Structures are given as C-alpha cells and as structure tokens.
Amino acid sequence: MDLLEDSAGDNAHEFTVSELSGAVKRNIEDQFGRVRVRGEIGRVSRPSSGHLYFDLKDDRSVLAAVTWKGQASRLAQRPEEGMEVVATGRMTTFPGQSKYQLIVDQIEPAGMGALMAMLEKRRKALAAEGLFDDARKRPLPFLPRVIGVVTSPSGAVIRDILHRLRDRFPTHVLIWPVAVQGEACAPQVAAAIRGFNDLPRGGTVPRPDLIIVARGGGSIEDLWGFNEEEVVRAAAASDIPLISAVGHETDTTLIDFASDRRAPTPTAAAELAVPVRSDLAARLAEAGARMSRASGLRIERPRQRLRDLARAMGRPAALTEGARQRLDLWGTRLEPALRGLVRARRQQLASRPMPAASLRQFTSAKRQSLEYNVRQLRNSGQRQVERRKDRLLQLRERLESSLRRVTAMTRRAIGTQSERLAELTLRLDQSAHRAINQRRDALLRLDRMRRTLGYEQTLRRGFAVVHGAGGVVTSAAAAGKLAHFEIEFADGRIQAGPDDSRSEPGRKAKGGKTDDGPSQGSLF
Structure with missing residues (x-):
C-alpha cells in the first residue's frame, strides 16, 4: 500500500x-x-x-x-x-x-466433550444446593381440573398432548407459548413457570393444578435452553407439580432432575397427567356394586347374629318345663307318701294305745303340719316360676333394645352410603349427558354444513345439473355430442337433447321454429 x-x-x-x-x-x-x-x-x-x-x-x-x-x-x-x-x-x-x-x-x-463437561459441572453445582433431592418432589394430582402447558404453540408437541388428553380424559388446558430453542428459550420458559405459579386461586384465569413443560427431540444445542440455571431454579421453586417432557427418551436435560416427574415424550406426559375416563367409570361401577353388597351384609350379619343368639337362649316355656315337670312329679309322689305316712302313724298308734283325745289332737296337729308343708311347697314352686318369668322378660327387653340400636345404626350407615352413591351416580349421568349433547350438537352442525354445501341447495336457487351417459356434462361441446341427456332441477329431472323435436311450450322445433309458446332459444 x-x-x-x-x-x-x-x-x-x-x-x-x-x-x-x-x-x-x-x-x-x-x-x-x-x-x-x-x-x-x-x-x-x-x-x-x-x-x-x-x-x-x-x-x-x-x-x-x-x-x-x-x-x-x-x-x-x-x-x-x-x-x-x-x-x-x-x-x-x-x-x-x-x-x-x-x-x-x-x-x-x-466439541461435545467440552459442552458435556460444562453441563456436568453445572449439574453437580445445582445438586449440591439440594434442587434435585427426591424429598422436594411432590406427587402428581390424581385428576387435575386445569393443566398448564409450556411449549411452542405451532409445533406438533401441543397437538400430540391435546389429542392424548382428549382420548383419555378431556380437561381444561392453558397454553403458555414460548420459544423452545435459541437465546429467548430459557428466560421465556422460566417466566412461564413463574407466571403459572403467580396466578391467584379463584381468579378470572384458572390456576393450573399441574404444569407440563414440553418440547420435541433435537440436538444438545437445540435443547440447551432447558439446561440453563434460571429454568432449573424456576422448576424447582414451582409450587404446582411439574412434569418435564423435553426431547425423546434418550434426551436428558437439567430440568428433568428438578421436575417432580420426567416423561420420556410429550405424549407420555399427557398419559401421566390424567387417567383413562372409561377405567374410572368401570371402577366407579365396581365400587358402587361393592358398596351395595357391603350395605346388605351390614344388615344381614346382625340379623343372622340375632337369630343365632335367640336360638341359643331358647324358648321361655322351655326354661320352665323342667321345673314344672319336677313339680308334677313330686306332686304325684306327695299324695302316696302322705297316705303311707298316715298308715304308718296309724299302725304306730295302734300298737301303742293312746287316749282318744290325745290321738285326735296328734292327728290334727300332723294334718295341719302336712297342709302347711304342702302350701309352702306350692308357694315356693310358684315363686321360682315367677322369678324365671321375670328374668326371661328382662332378657327379652334387653335383646329388643340391642336389636333396635343395631338396626338404627345400620339404617344411618346405609342412608349415608346411599346418598353418596346417588350423588356419584348423578354426577356420572350428568357427565354422560353433557358428552352426548356435545356430540349431538357437533353432528347437527356437520349435517347443516353438509346440507348448506350440497348441490341440492344450489338447485333450489335456480341452477340445474346436466347428466349424460358418462356422468355430469360440464360443457356445451360435450352436450352437443350427446343424443339425449337429462337436466336435473330442484323438483325433478327432464329428458332433453340437441335434436329433441317434441312440441312443448317454449321448446324449439326441428325447423328452427317454436310452438305457440315464447321462444326460449338453445340451452347452449
């Protein structure tokens, strides 16, 4: 220069x-x-x-x-x-x-080695702070009412997630659009996670019960935004349970360690988020049947137990039959014994003479004593029978009181379970009716669209369709080559042709002249 x-x-x-x-x-x-x-x-x-x-x-x-x-x-x-x-x-x-x-x-x-070395260094530093500890991870909700999805709104990922949620258990989904690679990825993903957590409960925008952070597969450079420290800290600080679904099964990012659950693919994340509705309906029906059987057993078992106890107690009459039989036995034996005793005493008196006055006095005293003993014996038997009757009455009253308490408790339990079953049945019926109404409305909309787009509506507006031997005729040249063809109107079809000489009002004759009606001219 x-x-x-x-x-x-x-x-x-x-x-x-x-x-x-x-x-x-x-x-x-x-x-x-x-x-x-x-x-x-x-x-x-x-x-x-x-x-x-x-x-x-x-x-x-x-x-x-x-x-x-x-x-x-x-x-x-x-x-x-x-x-x-x-x-x-x-x-x-x-x-x-x-x-x-x-x-x-x-x-x-x-080189990949240098990038992976930096990633491992960052992972160890964050793990040392406790961001990846299992004790911090929360269980996922069984049936989330609202699911927040952090992903790109234009990719196939969100379509896969929505399709799988619709197949398994349709629910409310909030989408927070973000960039999933490049310089803007990390700050936008972190802001989306914090934004979902900052939503107030009961506000105009519902707060999600579960967050899914999703992205399709790619190279380590494409997924690097999910390795950034601000994304990992936002995922670890989330109060809402979070599922990480970044990349495919072999892809691993740092957000996977900080999330509450890692899904191998975005579709798998949707499967982890909600159960299958048909399985829940089957389980609900099974639980209802089991509750009905359990309610029946709660009534039948105390009833059977009461019958068993009644059989063990025996009949009240059976308790007195033995004593009554013994009383009858001793009663029948008493009279012969008394007669024998009288005979023995008479023989004793006959062998030993006694003044008549003393004999009468002795006989009267013995008779009185004997009658007294008989009365005492009868009174004792009657008192014993009365005591047994009173005891049986007391046992009967206690048994009836216990039976009434058990029956009342069983009825209350059955009433509570029946109300719960009725509520669940009503909710299930309402859900089924809503689903049927939604599908009926969709079918009606499609039918209205079909009728609107169909050519029959076009015919009613004054148009016509020309049919030939090979199908629909779309040009005058093609119609001129046909000997006959059909013209379809909204209310029916008529036969026609270029050489048709039939005399009809307004139809052209072979000689070029028209009949009495006004001239219509050629259709073509």
Whole structure:
C-alpha cells in the first residue's frame, strides 16, 4: 500500500492518527475478511445496551470479541465463561482504543466433550444446593381440573398432548407459548413457570393444578435452553407439580432432575397427567356394586347374629318345663307318701294305745303340719316360676333394645352410603349427558354444513345439473355430442337433447321454429 511505503529521512510522509488507524483497519479487514477462531471464552460482559463483549483466549494470547445486539439474540449457544467454542466472524479494529477485535455472528461448541463437561459441572453445582433431592418432589394430582402447558404453540408437541388428553380424559388446558430453542428459550420458559405459579386461586384465569413443560427431540444445542440455571431454579421453586417432557427418551436435560416427574415424550406426559375416563367409570361401577353388597351384609350379619343368639337362649316355656315337670312329679309322689305316712302313724298308734283325745289332737296337729308343708311347697314352686318369668322378660327387653340400636345404626350407615352413591351416580349421568349433547350438537352442525354445501341447495336457487351417459356434462361441446341427456332441477329431472323435436311450450322445433309458446332459444 502506498501510504505504508515510508522512506527514511526528513522527507518521510506524515500521517494523521485517523489516516494511520484507517489504513490499519483496511489492511486487517482485507486480510481477515471472515475467520473461524477456536478458543476458550473468558470475561463475558452483557451491558444494558444488549451487545455482548467477551474474550477468546488460549494458553498464550487473548482476542477481544463482540457480538452486536441483533446478532446476540440469534446465537444458538449463549457464551459462558470457561466454554471452549469455535467463533465465526470478521476481524476489524476499534480506533478509539487502538485495538483489534473479532465481530462474532456465530458460536459453536468446540466439541461435545467440552459442552458435556460444562453441563456436568453445572449439574453437580445445582445438586449440591439440594434442587434435585427426591424429598422436594411432590406427587402428581390424581385428576387435575386445569393443566398448564409450556411449549411452542405451532409445533406438533401441543397437538400430540391435546389429542392424548382428549382420548383419555378431556380437561381444561392453558397454553403458555414460548420459544423452545435459541437465546429467548430459557428466560421465556422460566417466566412461564413463574407466571403459572403467580396466578391467584379463584381468579378470572384458572390456576393450573399441574404444569407440563414440553418440547420435541433435537440436538444438545437445540435443547440447551432447558439446561440453563434460571429454568432449573424456576422448576424447582414451582409450587404446582411439574412434569418435564423435553426431547425423546434418550434426551436428558437439567430440568428433568428438578421436575417432580420426567416423561420420556410429550405424549407420555399427557398419559401421566390424567387417567383413562372409561377405567374410572368401570371402577366407579365396581365400587358402587361393592358398596351395595357391603350395605346388605351390614344388615344381614346382625340379623343372622340375632337369630343365632335367640336360638341359643331358647324358648321361655322351655326354661320352665323342667321345673314344672319336677313339680308334677313330686306332686304325684306327695299324695302316696302322705297316705303311707298316715298308715304308718296309724299302725304306730295302734300298737301303742293312746287316749282318744290325745290321738285326735296328734292327728290334727300332723294334718295341719302336712297342709302347711304342702302350701309352702306350692308357694315356693310358684315363686321360682315367677322369678324365671321375670328374668326371661328382662332378657327379652334387653335383646329388643340391642336389636333396635343395631338396626338404627345400620339404617344411618346405609342412608349415608346411599346418598353418596346417588350423588356419584348423578354426577356420572350428568357427565354422560353433557358428552352426548356435545356430540349431538357437533353432528347437527356437520349435517347443516353438509346440507348448506350440497348441490341440492344450489338447485333450489335456480341452477340445474346436466347428466349424460358418462356422468355430469360440464360443457356445451360435450352436450352437443350427446343424443339425449337429462337436466336435473330442484323438483325433478327432464329428458332433453340437441335434436329433441317434441312440441312443448317454449321448446324449439326441428325447423328452427317454436310452438305457440315464447321462444326460449338453445340451452347452449
């Protein structure tokens, strides 16, 4: 370059600072128009202007690098200190500080090993804080009323999730659209998780009972946004249970460790979120049948127990039969014994003479004593029978009281279970009616659309369809080649043809003349 060809001596050309800086800038940009530089990133700076400043270094040198605001938002890989990358850009100078620098518009990891090493380092640091502990993970709700989905609204992922939810158990779904790769992925996903958690309960927008963070498969660079620290911390701090469904089965990101449950695919996440409605209906029917059987057993078992106890107690008459029989036996034996005793006494008196007065007195005393003993014996038997009767009456009253208490308790239990079963049955019927009404309305809408789009409606507006031997005739030339054809109107069909000479009102005859009716002219 002429400006740089200086000669020694006092006649050497004198440059201004700007001239010399411009010459150096042009020379560097000409020699290094677009280069790829491999090195380790150091001293990353992100000022409020949105530009990105960092250093590329190796073991001996340091190269200043800058990425302007518009290019920084499109970088596939965000530069972080310690990463080994291959930066692509153009060399230039910054005359304001007499330095050269690389304007970077593309950054790629230098190798999978370096990227995975950085990922493992970050994973260990977050695990040391307890963000991945199993004790922090919450169980998923059995039947969430509202599900929040954080994903791209235009991809196949959201369609797969909605389709699977509709097949298993239709529920209310809120979609928070985010970018699923690139520079904007991490802040948008973290903001979506925090936004769902910040929704108030009972507000105009329902608060989700479950969050699904989903994305399809891709390379480690495409999924890198879900490895960012802000996304992991947002997932770990979520009060709402969260399912991570990022990538396919072999893909693993740091959000998988912080989430409450990891799904291998977005479709599997929908299967984890809700049960199958038909299975729930079958289980409900089975539970209702079991409750009915249990209610019947609650009544039948006490009744059978009461019958068993009644059989064990025996009849009240049976309790007195033995005593009555013994009383009858002793009663029948008493009279012969008395007679025998009288005979013995008479013989005793006959063998030993006794004055008549004494004999009468002795006989009277014995008779009185004997009658007294008989009365005492009868009274004792009657009192014993009365006591047994009173005891039996008391037992009967206690038994009837126990039976009434058991029956009342059983009736209350059956009433409670019957009310619960009726409520569940009503809810199930209402759900089935709603589903049937929705499908009936959809069918009616489709039928109305079919009738609206059908050609019969067009015929009623004054149009006609021409049918030939080979199908519908769509041109005058094709109709002219046919000997006969049919014209279909809204109220029927008529036969016609180019050479039709039948005399009908308004129809043209063979000679070109018309009948008495007005001239209609050719159809074509």
